[in-house]
Amino acid sequence: MNICVFCSAAPLDDRYTAPASEFARLLGEGGHTLVWGGSNAGLMGELADGVKAAGGRLVGISVEFLKHKAYEGADELVTTADLAERKALLLSRADAVVVLVGGLGTLDEVTEVLELKKHALHDKPVVVLDTEGFYAGLRTQMERMDAEGFLPRPLAELIGFADTPAQVFERLKA
């Protein structure tokens, strides 16, 4: 499976890096391909290192203004002209999307994927690894959108939440 992962470009502490490394190991050992932003920065770089060490394939989708931070060991590295093209390519190269902890870049990416799914422009599974309850606030906001009629289809059809890396893969199989 080609698994697109959105995650932080910041260096993070062990609370966040340990579950991300475990996720990377399961992805690589499962024979999957990581499709990601193609950077060596922060958690993005640690994720790629972990997948590579576990025997997985790496497909990086970088963007012109960030290509100086590109990951050197990728099996394939594509550079897009801008962020919009990059997001489209990340999604088109993926069979599923997984969201690890991240900031505004991650939020931008997952929001776009969900908006496209809302409009039935794709039907790929989207699973959030909710490490340390990092996404509790976002989940509460989305549940309110769902409960108060802001979403045209049930939230559970758009996105799933997992507490552990193993649960992410269980949700992707379901």
Ligand SMILES: C/C(=C\CNc1ncnc2c1ncn2[C@@H]1O[C@H](COP(=O)(O)O)[C@@H](O)[C@H]1O)CO
């Ligand atoms: C220039 C620096 C780091 C390089 N930054 C990035 N490189 C590649 N991809 C990036 C970078 N920043 C954001 N992205 C994309 O957004 C997500 C991470 O953003 P967040 O705000 O950290 O959550 C990630 O999924 C990327 O696709 C500084 O030295």
